[in-house]
Amino acid sequence: MLADETLAEMLRNSDPDVVRPRFDAEFMRRAVQAFQRDRAMQGAFLQDREAREMLMRLMFGRAIRAANQPA
Numbered sequence: 001m002l003a004d005e006t007l008a009e010m011l012r013n014s015d016p017d018v019v020r021p022r023f024d025a026e027f028m029r030r031a032v033q034a035f036q037r038d039r040a041m042q043g044a045f046l047q048d049r050e051a052r053e054m055l056m057r058l059m060f061g062r063a064i065r066a067a068n069q070p071a
Contacts, residue, residue, distance in 0.1 A: 004026070007022070007023070007026060008067045010022060011023070011063055011064055011067035011068075012067045012068055016060075016064065020060060023056075023060050023063060024056050024060075027056050027059060027060075028056075031045055032045075032046070
């Protein structure tokens with residue numbers, strides 16, 4: 001996701017509370033796309049809200065750290 005320079009820039013320069021909704025939406029879009037052929041995984045991801053939020057929180061933290069590392 002950090003290949004999207006606009007998102008990477010937002011992660012570097014914006015308050016996490018501001019950029020988190022954009023990150024979550026993009027993460028969901030890409031996850032559904034990745035699981036497009038695996039209906040069981042897609043269903044589990046979409047239906048288990050607690051697991052989905054935990055995964056998105058983990059990935060958001062990783063994205064923030066990666067965006068702030070020197071290139």
